Amino acid sequence: MTRLSVNADLCIGCMACSFVCTPNVIKMIQNDSIRIIEFGSGCLEDCDKCIQSCPTGALKLQEMRGGDEAVLRLEFNMITCEKCGAYYSTKAMIDYINAALDFDADWLWTCPRCRQGETIIGVK
Numbered sequence: 001m002t003r004l005s006v007n008a009d010l011c012i013g014c015m016a017c018s019f020v021c022t023p024n025v026i027k028m029i030q031n032d033s034i035r036i037i038e039f040g041s042g043c044l045e046d047c048d049k050c051i052q053s054c055p056t057g058a059l060k061l062q063e064m065r066g067g068d069e070a071v072l073r074l075e076f077n078m079i080t081c082e083k084c085g086a087y088y089s090t091k092a093m094i095d096y097i098n099a100a101l102d103f104d105a106d107w108l109w110t111c112p113r114c115r116q117g118e119t120i121i122g123v124k
């Protein structure tokens, strides 16, 4: 039996693992200003989709040991779009992307919908 091992310092709350985990061992709970990623214990599935999908290497599968039943919940603050005010990303995700870029990306601070509007206006 295996369990998930999560490096909380590396997790940015991107939801990629919860999207690919069809048995719902990993769940995402969202309200406007807070996103929670809940990692269940005792993953019985013979797969590693969550590990393959994680952009930061925060996940590993390890052998289950006694006392490993706890569920880990990580909580992330969401940030709002500078244009429309909608919550659109965790702050940790934006910081992660920003650190990976070697140029100033103003578009990072707007939501995908507002970015799309800018592209369409730019094409006209």
Ligand code: SF4
Binding pocket: 004, 020, 021, 022, 023, 024, 025, 026, 043, 044, 045, 047, 048, 049, 050, 051
């Ligand atoms: S290994 Fe597969 S089933 Fe297990 S938590 Fe990851 S995605 Fe879900």
Ligand code: SF4
Binding pocket: 010, 011, 012, 013, 014, 015, 016, 017, 018, 037, 053, 054, 055, 056, 057, 058, 059
């Ligand atoms: S894919 Fe990785 S970084 Fe994204 S929420 Fe899951 S563990 Fe965190």
